[in-house]
Amino acid sequence: MTELRERTPAPSGGELPPGATPRGEIATGIRLSFAAGLGMFPIGIAFGVLVMQTGLPWWTAPGLSIAVFAGSVELLLVGLMAAATPLATIALTVLLVNFRHVFYAFSFPLHVVKNPLARFYSVYALIDEAYAVTAASPGTWNRWRLIALQLAFQSYWVGGGLVGVAIASFLPGTIEGLEFALCALFITLTLDACRSRKQVPSLVLAGLSLGLSLVLVPDNALFAAMLGFVVLLIGRHLLERRRRKEAGDA
Structure with a gap:
């Protein structure tokens, strides 16, 4: 019965489905957050430890997690x-x-949230994990379930960061290589995105952007590589659209 309710399409406008209650929908949102939350919490711990080992004040961890709330950016x-x-x-x-995140907004169920403050929070808390969970079950979301999901995700991240800060305060020394957590996160996301051959060209373009940036502007390689990658992706998109148009005309 619970599984059936979770998959029951919500009425237009994000109102409660028949037989559901706000408390039940909040519990469902929290329950749907568990799988991704198991991955967010340990990365949050690594983030908290990294903050302390870098020499920044302990409050930097919860401060960034509240002001920014974007794991990859925070790291x-x-x-x-x-x-x-x-x-x-x-x-x-x-x-x-x-x-x-701009492209996430096109299919994220933000329309179900009517209250201005809740809507503002939902936009602010639109992270990769929230988008992935909502995209896996489109049409089933209402304001209680969605906000509960996003609040749960932020709780995992902020809580993990605070645990990391506490752990770092008891460590006798530093943990070498912890800053690799960000790189490992992006490697995982890249491998997941490149499971099909269709996405391999994007991976090649990313490598090309980084290689050229390291040679041409080594002092600002990261910034130049990201900017170059965006330009190349736009070029690839326009080229593929032109090919599809020519194939349709033929």
Whole structure:
């Protein structure tokens, strides 16, 4: 019965489905967060430990997790802040890394949230995990279930960061290589995205962008590589659209 209710399409406008209650929908949202939350919590711990080992104040971990709430960006920001990176570079880097969220909004069920404050929070808390879970069961979301899911995800991340801060305070020394957590996260996401041959060209373009940036502008390789990758992806999209149009005309 519970599984059937979870998959029952919600009425248009995100109202409660027949027989459901707000408490039950909140519980469903929390339950649907468990699988992804099991991955978020340990990465949050690594983030908290990394903050302490970098020499930043302990409150940087919960502060970033509340002000930014974007795991990949937060891990990246720790290194940038520790290296005293210029603010303009940090801002543009964050924009490029999180630009994918613009496309998430096209199919994210934000329309079910009517309250302005709740709607603002849902936009703010639109992370990769929330998008993945909602995309797996489209048409079943209402405001109680969606907000509960997003609040649960942020709780896992903030809680993991605080646990990491506590663990780091008891460690006698530093853990070498912990900053690789960000790289490992992106490698995992890349491998997951490139399971089909259709996405291999994007991987090649990313490698080309990084290689050229390391040779041409080694001091700003990361920024240049991301910018170049965006340009190449746009070029690839336009080329594929042109090919599809020519194939349709033929």
